[in-house]
Amino acid sequence: MATRYDPQTAEQKWRDAWDQAELFKAKSPKEAGDAPKAYVLEMFPYPSGRLHMGHVRNYAMGDVVARHRRANGYNVLHPMGWDAFGMPAENAAMEKKVHPGKWTYQNIAAMKAQFAKLGLSLDWSREFATCDPEYYGAQQALFLKMLAKGLVYRKASKVNWDPVDNTVLANEQVIDGRGWRSGALVEQRELTQWFFRITQYAEDLLEEVQKLERWPEKVRTMQANWIGRSEGLQMRFEWDSAAPAGFDDGIEIFTTRPDTLFGASFIALSPDHPLTIQLARDSNHLQLFRAKCAQVGTSEEAIEKAEKLGFDTGLTVKHPFVDGKTLPVWVANFVLMGYGTGAIFGCPAHDQRDIDFARKFDLDVTPVVLPPDGDATSFTVKNEAYTGPGSIFNSDFLNGLSIVDAKRTAIERIEAMGLGAGTVNYRLRDWGVSRQRYWGCPIPVIHCDSCGVVPVPLDQLPVRLPEDVTFDQPGNPLDRHPTWKHVDCPACGKPARRETDTLDTFADSSWYYARFASATDMEERAYWLPVDQYVGGVEHAVLHLLYARFFARAMRDVGELDLPSGEPFAGLFTQGMVTHETYKSASGQWLEPSAVTQDGDTWIETATGGIVTPGPIEKMSKSKKNTVDPDAIIAQFGADVARWFVLSDSPPERDVEWTQSGVEGAARFAQRLWSVFDALADTAKAEPGTDADSLAVRKASHKAVAGIDKAIEEFRFNSAVASIHEWVTALKKAEAAGEAVTGARLEGASMLARCLTPFMPHLAETCWERIGGEGFVSAAPWPVVDKALTEDDSVTMAVQINGKRRGEITVPKGEANDIVEAAAHALPEVISFIEGKSVKKTIVVPGRIVNIVVA
């Protein structure tokens, strides 16, 4: 009598059993012996308190890899923890009057319970949260080591300041010039901030990222662009007019086009350039101009692009190569202080921004690059700069040179004149990490009026966050805490103050992978790192992954990590999002999927019967209400079905659309899978037969395993799922073939259970048990493929005439070409087709195709 599979009882049972057996605990290097190691890591979650489908997909993928590696004999480390510092906890504290720590640990407990239901093969013995004092204490020690090594420093810098929340905002937290939370106009403020010296590794970070072959090309490109290396010349223009105080040597500029120096017609300073600021002190006009520049927001690129603003300072500088030639010094809104030196020379003929500026303010335009087909006497530039290839002209000693040669020659000349040198510039800037927040890692230094910045002695770490804090007013609770910041200077003993800024939470996630490997043991860290397979969202392509690469280098250089390459993640996979159709009610409100019903081609609101408009398919989000709660899905269908569904249809790197019918299909398939094993439950053990039917079944099984194996290795889980579907169909068909194939079916079922384990581990265990498998299938080795069974002795080849398929022949594998050719020519459809025509040649591609070419 056929039975049905009940996920609710089975899933709980197996999870308990796995826990008891400590099945997923990583072995120490010693215990592992000769087994190769595999460190499989998914980006750890922020403990929001609710699991969402994006988590399910992310962790299901990592689990497939981890379980597959384990079955293939690897010593697997697959840990989990919590990225637990951050603003949501402080927001909750303000809104719900609950301490951020309490709120966070409650969320962790709730989320861990949800995680448990997914049946992930995680080693929870290494769990930590970044807000654990042990973790952030270790991070503080690391910070101090980096400080001693010069990798951390303090400097004054401009920041986005929210005047209502009294805090610094990250660039991405500023939306249309306003704070994302308070809605207040963000101010630019000069504050002394802590910085990580990430630019020290700019060259290395750029070079090494190109070598990470198991990273997506897209991410590597994004990182390279972010680092933004450019080669050029940094030089100074000496004064023609009297030098302003403090700028005696001239103006430093950076250019990537020293070949166009003879086309220079002006110098432009950033509105934030120190000289601009100095000049503005004595000039109301310039002050007003600077204010006007500041008004143009950081967003709305289109508006920003439209208008070039300029202010003539009246100062002039000398052209380095042309005696007596001078250039006016302007202030221009399009020159950025944050790149290069904050000053440029303008060559309007060959730079679009410069030509826009020159035309507006009526400045000289002298072309110096002649296009390959251009005529030196007639070539002019109107309103469009020429940025293409060509040779240099109108340029004295550079005339006739290629752009490349002219760049080199110009740099050499400037260097000889002592005015500058060829340099490399990076877009990447040092990482500002000071945050005026409570719920983050305290920066472990003390400010003393006598001694300056004094590190907190190591034996006093961790610098703990105080518990008794209030969130009833804006600003940093650490700063207004009555006692916390008042301490004696560790150096001189006089009263001093703690640093009240905390670290950017990106710091916490920049080294957690090393902590998972071992809290303290450098050898264990060296054993596990780098992470063999990292899995996470592409939204972290730049920031998190760049910061983590920086930290790995910094840890290496302060002796915290034995990792010569400095690369923490050898393999990276970025998975797509989970999307869902959106629904809007007649009154324009977003509706949850559970609140609507499909009625033929139309949708109605279940409660009211109102007409519902289905909207675009978008990433699941609370604001659009197009979310599906994993808990509800697990309660209805089981975790295996949820896992199966998010891996089944779409390629892992692309988005997957969650649909009700799709998940129902997955549930149907789970029952179908079960029936394969259920039908074999009471069958006596039997060896596979050698008859044709048995052989066909065995071939289906062995081919399927080979395909699934390859698909998993290549991160094509959807293909693995398709293979399993086909395999199951073959095994179901074989049920009708009688006693003779029972042995082959049993062999297939045993292999199938093991292949199923990475995807539907609970169902796989139940199936394994049903056919009398030994121990846990989660601990069973991957099935061994008999190569002989994956190859057929005969092959069907298409027969084409002039590239069009006209028939097919089946020939023994490896048959000689002339025999294959003869067989093709003997086909009735071929004979009738080529009758009366002359055969020019016949192409035989062994094992694939025969193509007969006729006139």
Next chain:
RNA sequence: GCGGGCGUGGCGGAAUUGGUAGACGCAAGGGACUUAAAAUCCCUCGGCCGUAUGGUCAUGCCGGUUCGAGUCCGGCCGCCCGCACCA
């Protein structure tokens, strides 16, 4: 503007990387079983012509290379992502 990616049935997507296009799934339609439903099973399912064997068109569009192109090359069109006045 710069950089990267992608266009295949009603839908998500396969296609051993130049060799039988549409695997597998979803949806749809038809049928079996059933008093009925659920569940399950079977069949059909790119367009056009044809009762059918079959023919023909077809992988965004145009062209090229090749015995052979979804795949390679050139040019368009469209969509997505990242960066964006980076000198």
